[in-house]
Amino acid sequence: MHEGWYHRGGYVPVEYRDRRYVVEDWRTYHLAPPPPEHQWVRSDTGEFLLVAAATGIITDIIINSH
Structure with missing residues (x-):
């Protein structure tokens, strides 16, 4: 449904932004700690x-290579 909507400067x-995403x-996925007022969200x-x-x-x- 939202395929292709994500890019730097775009809006989620x-x-x-719901808790399930x-x-x-983030440590489990070897991601850097999010800066203050930021969060990691995983796309479909x-x-x-x-x-x-x-x-x-x-x-x-970050593109998931798995």
Whole structure:
């Protein structure tokens, strides 16, 4: 449904900022700690998106190689 919507500077749809998509255990995936006011979100296709929590703006993308 949202395929292709994610890119740096883009916005994560509100439904993807729900707890089920937020990556709390970022160490498990060898991700850097999110900066203050940011969170890691995992897309349906496995990419990890670093997102500004207040605005939903994507600041970084990590492609999952698994």
